[in-house]
Amino acid sequence: MSGGTAERMLDHPMVVRVAGDEHAGFYRPRPGTGVAGGASAGVAVEAYRWGALTAGAAVRTASMLLLLPFMLANLSIWLRPRSADRFDLLAALCRVLAGTITAAFVLSMVGISLDLVGWQCVPYEWCRQDRPYLSWLNALPMGARLSLLSLIPLLALRVIWGMGRRSARALEGFGQPAPHPPTSYREKLTTPGFWDDERTPAWLRQIHVVIGVGTLDVSLLGGVSGPEGSAARLLLVPAMGLLACCAVLLCLPVPTSSTRVRRILLSLRAAAAAVTLLSLGYAVRAGHVPPVAGQLPGYEGGVGVLQSAQGVLLVLLAAVTAARPRTTTGSRPFLAGLGTPVVAAAAVTVAGAFASTLVFRVADQLDRGHVPGALRANPPGVAPLDPPVAYWWAALAGLAAxxxxxxxxxxxxxxxxxxxRRVAERIVAQDYPDVPPQAAPRLNAVRQAIARSHVTEELGPMLVAFFLIAALGLAVTTFNAIGLGPTQLVAELTARPTGTALVTAYITDAGVWIISLLVIGFIILAYRSYRSTQTRRAMAALFDLADFWPRIVHPFAPPCYAARAVPELAKRVSGLVGTGKKVVISGHSHGSVLAVAAILQLPPDVLRRVALLTHGSPLGRIYTRLYPAYLGQQTLCEIGEQLDWRWRNLWRDTDPVGGPIFVGHRAKRPPCGVPEAESVDLRLRDPRAVTIDPTDTAPPPLERHWPYHTQSAYQTSIRELTEQIP
Structure with missing residues (x-):
């Protein structure tokens, strides 16, 4: 089982699908064309190809890059140090923070449409000159113009809502609904319905849409209120109450009663529709709003308040995570167990970079390349297209991060x-004790490959980097709250403000451009993923770590492919065992993670006829450190016990991804406290030799991460595991 092609997995040129579909299916060699490579006679070898779920659809792969902030927000909760308790404050904070990222997305669209176009550009003739697509808006009163331009954020919200709903139909809810649906904050992978629960993303999707709509309503009413807009200020109360209601719902578990869910969501949608229609209607009737120089009234304050709220939530996340006891994993957890606030901070940073890039690039296009700013005054009659201070800080913070x-x-x-290097030298000395001088270059290449492959375990300085970025984010949050920009701050702190502030302005501009280039690079990479199959597969392999988990925090994240792969694999294994067959599940790389997740869903009568062979597996090396609450070594020990230790894991020192399963055990104490666990990990020497065989013209190749199934140790392990199955 792997994400590669079926022909490559089976080592056979002609295969046929025996179950599944073109997205994920089970393949065997075509009848009459021989057996799979290395298979014994009478043994049926079957490959499960699931890679199309992550890399098969070009649009889906490209959207993963564009939905990166949502994906990181959803991933954050799965890195927590221990599983959920009855009142899971950590999950509630993650969900509220995810709601602010949705609000930030809508605010960026508001900044483009209502602020830059409707409020700052259209009233100035120089800005709308030779732009017929903008000139006609000048004929509309300001209120009607802003109301019409509000359709752009609504359309953008509709697009990402449609993407989430479409992916849910394609992948989630693949299996039969669980008789007892899991709670929103799931505790273990053995929970019934862990993978095939569609209720949670559907519930969150409706709430996030209302958050986006409420954010738009507040921004629109703030812009058209004016000094005499008492009715607009009155409408702000239900609009802000709508956002508060959504924040409360995000803190609560999903109701188990479908009737109650429908009633709550129906009331929420009705309230959102009513407030939005009243807001749009009031803006149209407001007519000519008194013009105010600069930005849309209330917009800069709204962005600053939102980023300040995100800073407070990140501090609370870090405090709650540090206060919770750790799960014993047998290895060092990622970033000392602070993975949740680290990834949540990354989600906020990336979202801010995306928003600032979008706003600055549109502003640059509208003002025809003229860079705005307090130190570089605009020419007479030119629109003051100046984005909010918060976006300047976001660009600088992103560059610093x-x-x-x-x-x-x-x-x-x-x-x-x-x-x-010392570790590599010790391994090389053990594997190749007597090497002739002419093999020294090859021996050095092997030593370098081993040294490079062990960089995965070295993440200590990244913790220091996180604290520096967190301190920087708190400072930025403070300056946003008081509306102080980078150049104004330098001017206040220096005795000679002009020259120093000008340098600061250029540094800020450079930060904006660098962050913009990075985001544009993401877009180019997304386009390359759309056009190139190889690029698409490479990107999908990188996102496997994040898209593996269900969407219980942010519903607009890319879909969870395991929601289909795990139930489908468990069903296939149960069906084969039901026909009286012995089943050895072989999982390579991330396929080993899917195999373990499927085994945790199998009933005991099926497990008695199942064995597990993993190779190139990141379970012990990466997953126990990233996800200690769900795939820690305690969970791996439980899997070994359920299989009666019918488990082998092949690994190489040159493999940068795979490694031993039980990495934390010591020689004086067997892993999991049982001697049988010591037989799980089987190390393969790579390469087989560093000298050239007399019958060959080149030394044996470095295999690294692929292949494993062509090695003799693989075939031996298959035979031994098959014999151990009763």
């Missing part, structure tokens, strides 16, 4: 080089 992370990565690589 990028530089800090790059510095931490370089520091990690350099500071751990000596330790990794």
């Amino acid at each position: 990028l530089m800090i992370l790059a510095g931490a990565a370089c520091t990690t690589y350099l500071l751990t080089a000596r330790r990794r």
Whole structure:
């Protein structure tokens, strides 16, 4: 089982699908064309190809890059140090933070349509000159113009809502509905219906749509209220009450009663529709709103308040995560167990970078390349297309975070080089004790490959980088709250404000452009993923870590492919066992994670006829550290016990992804406390030799992460596991 092609997995050129469909299916060699490569006679070899769920659809793969902030927000909760309790404050905070990211997305669209176009550009002749697509808007009163332009954020919200609903129909809810649906905050992978629950993303999707609509209503009413807009200020109360109601619902578990869910969502949608229609109607009737120079009234304050709220939520997330006891995993957890606030902060940073890039690039297009700013006054008659202060800070914070992370990565690589070389030298000396001098170059290449493959375990400096970024984010939040921009701050702190502030302005502009180029690079990569199959597969492999988990925090994240793959695989295994067959599940790389998740869903009578073979598996090396609450070593020990230790794991020191399953055990104490667990991990020497065989012209290749199934140890493990099945 792997994400590659069926022909490659079966090592056979002609295959036929025996179950599933073109997105995910089970394949065997075509009858009459021989057996799969290396298979024994009488043994049926079957490949499960699930890679099309992540890399098969070009549009889906490209959308993963564009939906990156939502994906990171959804991933954050799965990195928590221990599973949920009855009152899961951590999950509630993650959901509220995810709601603010949706609001930030809508605010960026409001900044483009209502603020830059409707309020700042259209009233100025120089801005709308030679632009017939904008000129006609000048004939409309300001209120009607803003009301009409409000359709753009609504349309953008409708697009991402449609993407989430479409992916839910394609992947989620694949299996039969669970008789006892899980709670919103799931505790273990063994929970019935863990993967095939469609209620949670559907519930969250409706709430996030209302959050987006409420954000638009508040922005529109704030813009048209004016000094005499008492009715608009009166309408702000239900609009803000709508957002508060959504925040409360995000903190509560999904109701188990479908009738109650429909009643709550129907009331929420009706209230949102009523408030939106009243807001749009009031804006149209308001007519000519008194003009105010600068930005849309209330818009800059709204962006600053939202980013301040995100900063407070991140602080609470870090505090709650640090206060919770850790789950014993047998290995060092990712970022000292602070993975949840780290990834949540990354989601906020990426969302801010996306929003600032979008707003700045539209502003740059509208003002025909003229860079706005207090130190570079606009020519007479030119629209003051100046984005909010918060976006200037977001661009600078994103640039600083990028530089800090790059510095931490370089520091990690350099500071751990000596330790990794020592480990590589010890392994090479053990595997190749007597090497002739002419094989020294090949031996050095093997040593370097081993040293590079062990960089995955070295993440210490990244924790320092997180704290630096967090401190930077708190400072930015403070400046946003008081409306102080970068140049104004420098001017206040220096005795010679003009020159220093001008340098700061150029640095800020550079930060905006660099962040913009990075986001544009993401868009280009998304386009390449749409056009190129190889790029699509590479990107899908990177996103496997995030899209593996159900959407219980942000409903607009890319779909969870495991919601189909795990129930489908468990059903296929149960069906084969039901016909009296022995089943050895073989999972390579991320396929081993799907195999483990499927085994946790199998009933005991099926498990008695099942064995597990993993190879190139990231379970012990990556997953126990990233997701200690769900795939920690305690869970892996439970899987071994359920299988009666019919489990083998093949790994190589040159593999940058795979490794041993039980990485935390010591020689004096067997893993999981039982001697049988010591037989799980089987290390393969790579390469087989560093000298050239007399019958060959080149030394054996470095296999690294692929292949494993062509090795003799693989076939031996299959035979041994088959014999162990009763």
